[in-house]
Each structure stands twice: as C-alpha cells, then as structure tokens.
Amino acid sequence: MVQENYQQKTLGILGGGQLGRMVIQSAINYNLTIHILDPDANAPCRHICQQFTQGNLKDFDAVYEFGKNCDVITIEIEHVNTEALKRLESEGKKVFPQPHIIELIQDKRSQKQFYKQKNLPTADFVLVADKEDIHKQSHFLPAVNKLGKEGYDGRGVQLLKSAEDLEKAFDAPGLLEKYVDFEKELAVIVARNEAGAISTFPPVECAFHPEQNLVEFLFSPADISVKIATEAEQLAIATIQNLGMVGILAVEMFVTKTGELLINEIAPRPHNSGHHTIEANFTSQFEQHLRSVLNMPLGNTEARCPAAMVNLLGEAGFTGDAIVEGMDAVLAEKGVFMHLYGKKTTKPFRKMGHLTILEENRSLLKEKALRLKETVKIKA
Structure with a gap:
C-alpha cells in the first residue's frame, strides 16, 4: 500500500464562514494547506488559512480560477457555482462532494424527487411553480412551503396550516411538503x-x-x-x-x-x-x-x-x-x-x-x- 502524503496537497474550501474555520482548526493538527474563497473580506477564515481569496462563490471565473491552484476542492456552503466545479473535475481536480451532487442538493425539489426515486422514506410532497399554484393545492394543507433554491438557516420555509395562511406562501418555484406530526x-x-x-x-x-x-x-x-x-x-x-x-x-x-x-x-x-x-x-x-x-x-x-x-x-x-x-x-x-x-x-x-x-x-x-x-x- 502506497502511503499518501497529505501535506503535499492543497485543499481549497469554497466558503470561509464558521464551518470552514472549524475545519481549519482540525487541519492545523495535520499540517494541511488550506486555501479559502469567500466574498466577505472579513470572513472568519481569513487570518487562519494559508491563502485567502475574496470572490463570489456563484461566479464561474472566481470559482474556476481559485480551484486551479488546489489539488482537492470542497465546500462549507452549498450555494456555489457547480459549472466551474464540473470544469475543474473534468480537468483532473478532485471535487468532493461531487459537483452533480451539490447541484442536486441545491434544489429542494430535485432533492425530494431523488428520495422518491431511490425509495428513501420522506414526507409526501407536490411541486409548485408559484403562489397561484399553491392556492390550487389548498386541499394538501397543512403543509410546509419550501423554496426550491436559496433557502438557508430557516429562510425559505413557511408553515401553511390552513387556507388563511396561503397569502404567506412563496411566489416562486418550490414545493409543498405534507406537515408531519x-x-x-x-x-x-x-x-x-x-x-x-x-x-x-x-x-x-x-x-x-x-x-x-x-x-x-x-x-x-x-x-x-x-x-x-x-x-x-x-x-x-x-x-x-x-x-x-x-x-x-x-x-x-x-x-x-x-x-x-x-x-x-x-x-x-x-x-x-x-x-x-x-x-x-x-x-x-x-x-x-x-x-x-x-x-x-x-x-x-x-x-x-x-x-x-x-x-x-x-x-x-x-x-x-x-x-x-x-x-x-x-x-x-x-x-x-x-x-x-x-x-x-x-x-x-x-x-x-x-x-x-x-x-x-x-x-x-x-x-x-x-x-x-x-x-x-x-x-x-
């Protein structure tokens, strides 16, 4: 068995928040080299990584140029440009989790459909296009209305108990998930x-x-x-x-x-x-x-x-x-x-x-x- 030399690899992390910060705190024990890309000039990781790049995580060029200087690329937030990660992967960079999986998970609609296709147990749901579509599904209440994309830390989730709550529904593509008691x-x-x-x-x-x-x-x-x-x-x-x-x-x-x-x-x-x-x-x-x-x-x-x-x-x-x-x-x-x-x-x-x-x-x-x-x- 060939012994890996992890110290010779550069790990790039998309996102420089607290999750990346705590990853770096573990990486220090192994003398690992960590590069960070984050849009915030004062991101929590800025002063504890070996290299910090300020840039938009959703911008193709920013992610691609950052990744070219890394051996392995990972994430601490899902909201990243997956097309750039796919290009890097095709050029031989290791990207984990794999870009197509990040893409799947970025959208709660495709996430729920994946569970259904793979017979993984989950609450019943219907896909909805907008608020008007949700009004047509009032018989499905009580339900949780979730935005398909961009929800994070509790944002993009709304409980609709009855028809009186329908005005709180999101006017954007998403899903209605049957409320689970x-x-x-x-x-x-x-x-x-x-x-x-x-x-x-x-x-x-x-x-x-x-x-x-x-x-x-x-x-x-x-x-x-x-x-x-x-x-x-x-x-x-x-x-x-x-x-x-x-x-x-x-x-x-x-x-x-x-x-x-x-x-x-x-x-x-x-x-x-x-x-x-x-x-x-x-x-x-x-x-x-x-x-x-x-x-x-x-x-x-x-x-x-x-x-x-x-x-x-x-x-x-x-x-x-x-x-x-x-x-x-x-x-x-x-x-x-x-x-x-x-x-x-x-x-x-x-x-x-x-x-x-x-x-x-x-x-x-x-x-x-x-x-x-x-x-x-x-x-x-």
Missing part, C-alpha cells in the same frame, strides 16, 4: 471516503427556535430506542450510498408518532448538528470531513460523553460590533466549552458561536443547557 427531530452525520469506507456519528436530537426555524439546542445522544437509533444510522448510510457521495453528509429526519423515520433534508458538508463532536466524540465532524475528502482513513465516531450544544445567536434588537456578555460565567463552569466564530458584527439571530456542554447526567445536562442559553447574550 413528529415526535422528535434527529440528525445523523455520515461520512464516506474515496475508497468507499463509511462511518456514522450517533444520532442527535435537535430542538429548533420557534420563530427562526434553526437549531437552538442539540442533545447527544438522542433520547430514542436502540432500534430507532440503528434505523436512523442505516438510513443515513443508504442515503450517502445512493448518492455515491464522497465527503460528509448531514441527514436530518423526523421520528413520527408511530416510530417511522422520514428524511427531512440533507446537507453535503459539516453541519450545525455536529458541532458538539469537537469535544464530545473521539473524532469531530470537521476532522472527519478532512479525512473523507482527502481519502484518509475515517476516524472513530463514538461518543466520549453525553453532550448538549447551544447555538449563540445575536440578540434581537442589536446590530453592530459584537459584545459577548456572560463569558466569565461560562468559563467558571466545568465541562463547558465556548466557540466564537470570529464575526465582528452581530445582528438579530445571526449565528455568532456555540457552547458545548459535557455532562454524564442527562437531566443535569438539559438544565445546564437551558441556564447557559440565558446566561450568554451577544449584543452590540
């Missing part, structure tokens, strides 16, 4: 390298912000039966195998009241539902992402300890230079780890950082997570 929301992160090795992280339980539709709390492991945990991991494996994808994939799913698992959405990159793995698991999702796209052996994903993750969001009503309140209280706590994302400016509900809490006692874990969420405030 679920018991829990889970996420499983699965990785696959170029050699075909696959590894899953234990399922986690997500609690979403009631207004912003983004993860507010995460608990690991999920409070579910061994049977459902095993089925959730198998569903994540089936998804990445059906895609034939190389890289890391977050599979969000519902557990229905009858114990059925339904895929909600997938993300082909490190994900908010895996942040706790930095401290809570033997291998973090960020290191596993590196290992998968560089075809390294995949790491052990077992949990060291039960954990909670709390997203630190910008406080409502504050925009400007960020001030973190409550940091001293966090630093005084055993088993609590603060991660700030290097974002100079805060605005309402912007992801500014997260806390990871390690605690063997599950009831204490929840109590501590709730208390610390109210302790840390990010204002301006």
Whole structure:
C-alpha cells in the first residue's frame, strides 16, 4: 500500500464562514494547506488559512480560477457555482462532494424527487411553480412551503396550516411538503471516503427556535430506542450510498408518532448538528470531513460523553460590533466549552458561536443547557 502524503496537497474550501474555520482548526493538527474563497473580506477564515481569496462563490471565473491552484476542492456552503466545479473535475481536480451532487442538493425539489426515486422514506410532497399554484393545492394543507433554491438557516420555509395562511406562501418555484406530526427531530452525520469506507456519528436530537426555524439546542445522544437509533444510522448510510457521495453528509429526519423515520433534508458538508463532536466524540465532524475528502482513513465516531450544544445567536434588537456578555460565567463552569466564530458584527439571530456542554447526567445536562442559553447574550 502506497502511503499518501497529505501535506503535499492543497485543499481549497469554497466558503470561509464558521464551518470552514472549524475545519481549519482540525487541519492545523495535520499540517494541511488550506486555501479559502469567500466574498466577505472579513470572513472568519481569513487570518487562519494559508491563502485567502475574496470572490463570489456563484461566479464561474472566481470559482474556476481559485480551484486551479488546489489539488482537492470542497465546500462549507452549498450555494456555489457547480459549472466551474464540473470544469475543474473534468480537468483532473478532485471535487468532493461531487459537483452533480451539490447541484442536486441545491434544489429542494430535485432533492425530494431523488428520495422518491431511490425509495428513501420522506414526507409526501407536490411541486409548485408559484403562489397561484399553491392556492390550487389548498386541499394538501397543512403543509410546509419550501423554496426550491436559496433557502438557508430557516429562510425559505413557511408553515401553511390552513387556507388563511396561503397569502404567506412563496411566489416562486418550490414545493409543498405534507406537515408531519413528529415526535422528535434527529440528525445523523455520515461520512464516506474515496475508497468507499463509511462511518456514522450517533444520532442527535435537535430542538429548533420557534420563530427562526434553526437549531437552538442539540442533545447527544438522542433520547430514542436502540432500534430507532440503528434505523436512523442505516438510513443515513443508504442515503450517502445512493448518492455515491464522497465527503460528509448531514441527514436530518423526523421520528413520527408511530416510530417511522422520514428524511427531512440533507446537507453535503459539516453541519450545525455536529458541532458538539469537537469535544464530545473521539473524532469531530470537521476532522472527519478532512479525512473523507482527502481519502484518509475515517476516524472513530463514538461518543466520549453525553453532550448538549447551544447555538449563540445575536440578540434581537442589536446590530453592530459584537459584545459577548456572560463569558466569565461560562468559563467558571466545568465541562463547558465556548466557540466564537470570529464575526465582528452581530445582528438579530445571526449565528455568532456555540457552547458545548459535557455532562454524564442527562437531566443535569438539559438544565445546564437551558441556564447557559440565558446566561450568554451577544449584543452590540
């Protein structure tokens, strides 16, 4: 077996936000060379990568020229120019996840059709062209109206409970997804390298912000039966195998009241539902992402300890230079780890950082997570 020299390869990442930042923090341990492309001159990755390029991730020339100087190209956000990535791939560059998979996942309509074609369980849905089309489907309510493209961090998702809600519908191509009366929301992160090795992280339980539709709390492991945990991991494996994808994939799913698992959405990159793995698991999702796209052996994903993750969001009503309140209280706590994302400016509900809490006692874990969420405030 030929020993790979990973240090001689340059990994290019499209996107320089907090996900890229945490990938770089793992890459430092292996002396890996990371180049970043991001439109923001003050992106969180700017000062910790070997080379930073400011450029539009959706611009063909910007992505193509950036990729020419890399050996392997990956992403930390899906909204990128896939035509440029296809050109780079055709010229011999390794692009993971593969461009056609990014393209599929960029559109929630094609994503849902893929599940159906591959017999992967998901909620019933209908494709819609615009608001007028949605009005014709009023019999399908209650349903979740999702934009086909450009939805991110809770944006582009609207619950339509009855005909009275139809005016809130998006006047753009998308889908109506039958509302699922679920018991829990889970996420499983699965990785696959170029050699075909696959590894899953234990399922986690997500609690979403009631207004912003983004993860507010995460608990690991999920409070579910061994049977459902095993089925959730198998569903994540089936998804990445059906895609034939190389890289890391977050599979969000519902557990229905009858114990059925339904895929909600997938993300082909490190994900908010895996942040706790930095401290809570033997291998973090960020290191596993590196290992998968560089075809390294995949790491052990077992949990060291039960954990909670709390997203630190910008406080409502504050925009400007960020001030973190409550940091001293966090630093005084055993088993609590603060991660700030290097974002100079805060605005309402912007992801500014997260806390990871390690605690063997599950009831204490929840109590501590709730208390610390109210302790840390990010204002301006």
